[in-house]
Amino acid sequence: MFKAAALTSRLSQNGYDVRVMMTESAGEFVTPLTFQALSRNPVYTNTFDEQDPAKIAHIDVADWADLVIIAPATANVIGKLANGIADDMVTTTLLASTAHVMVAPAMNVHMYAHPAVSKNMETLKSFGYTFIEPGEGFLACGYEGKGRMEEPEVIMAEAEAFFSRRAHPDWNGVSVIVTAGPTRETIDPVRFFSNRSSGKMGYAIAGEAAKRGAEVTLISGPTVLPDPPGAEVIRVDSAEEMYHEVLSRYHRADLVVKSAAVADYRPAETFQHKVKKTDGTMNIEMERTTDILKTLGEQKEHQILVGFAAESENVAGYARGKLDKKNLDMVVANSIVEAGSGFQTDTNKVTLIGSNGMEKELPLLTKQEVAQAVLDEAARILKEKSQL
Structure with a gap:
């Protein structure tokens, strides 16, 4: 129940109006006063x-709610709801509510796997309930396995995604490809060429698109970032691998946002064994990698294509050149030397430049806010082309 208290606190702090219902059994673990203080x-x-x-x-609470989260959801309450039993405040309200219901199960590992519980969960799914799968680990009963209620931040993210999808219904079914992070170009089993990209901008875009209900594929170079909820993540290492993964999916995409910092060059020769140091200098011949964005622009049919231009000088000028040269619908330009902007930061200052003449300079924002602005503008372009 302490996770339910933490979830209540997080939701309240993020501006949601939260009302808590408790069964008599729940009150044995945490007092109603705790939830009253957290939810206000x-x-x-x-x-x-x-x-x-x-x-x-x-009835009043059932009509009031936009979203109901059952957390933790015991085998008991799942069974009651699946069979239409309403014998307490929680089950009576839920059977009277037309709001969307999210279920976060928490129970003993064997109880979770019991056929009756599995059947009841399938029944609730057929009613339209969505389940936030429990995690695996040490349970309160002393067992280890699946049955631990998912963490509050994950449930919070699911709630945010629900409201985002409701606010952006036109994104449902839109196919989005996002590339993110750096690539690594191998020299030998120890060494490689890469760049400073953290992948934060691309991951923010992929996560925001998934929240809005899009079908998102994130093709990512090496990063330490967690997978954005709701996105399919394809991990690659080199520019060549990213090229093939993007091209194999391009024909099905409605929108492609290429934010990855792909290497322009790779070693012309790689070595199976570690190259030993010698006296004097070492020369490594480099060859061009395939220009993924240019290739996408040449093969573009119905797709909306968005690129990034990370520059250290003449930012807008170089960005406009990339827009035309690579047949883009929009380019996101930013300076990599300006404070708070560029690689490995949590903020960015960008200018959105469109092929339709649009040019919008944004202030310094979080990368999440930049992601929202990029997708808002992409939505307008999609609508212009009758794809959204």
Whole structure:
């Protein structure tokens, strides 16, 4: 139950209006007063506690909710809901509600795997409930395995994604490819050429597109970032690998956002064994990699193509040149030497430049906010071309 308290706190701190319902058993673990303090709202525990005579409490709450999260969801409450049993405040309200319901199970590993529980969960899925799968690990009962309620931040992300999809219904079914991170070009089993890209910008775009309901494929070079919820992640190492992964999916894409910092050159020769140091200098001949963005522009049919231009000088000028040369619909230009902008930061200052003459300079924003702005502008372009 401590995770439920943490989730309540997170939701409240992020501006959501939270009302908590508790079963009698839940009150044995955490008091209603705790949830009242965290949510800043009364806590509902008794179906027959009607504090406002003008309203029937469980019907009022059922109608009020936009989203219901059952966390933790026990085998007991899952079974009751699957079979239409309403014998407490929680189950009575849920059966009366037309809001979307998310279920975060938490129970013993063997209980979670029991055929009756599995059947009940499938029944709820058929009703339209979505499940936030429990994690694996040490359980309160002393067992280890699947059954531990998912972490509050993951459930919070699922809630945010729900409201984002509702706010952007036109993104449902739109196929989006995002590339992110650096590439590594091998010299020998120890050494490689790479760059300073962290992948944060591309991951933010992929995560935001998935929140909006798009079908997102993130093709990522080596990073230490967690997978964005809702996105399929394809991990690659070299520019050549990224080229093939993007091209194999390009024909199905509606929108491609190429934010990866792909190597322009790679060693012309690689070595199977570690190259030993010698006296004097060492020369490594480099050859061009395939220009992925240029290739996409040449093969473009219905796709909307967005590129990035990370420059240290004449940022807008170089960006406009890339827009024309590579047949892009939009380019996101930013300076890699300006404070708070560029690689490995959590912020970015960009200018959006479109092939339709649009030019929009944005202030310093978080990369999440930049992602939202990029996708908002991409949505306008998609609508212009009747694809969104």
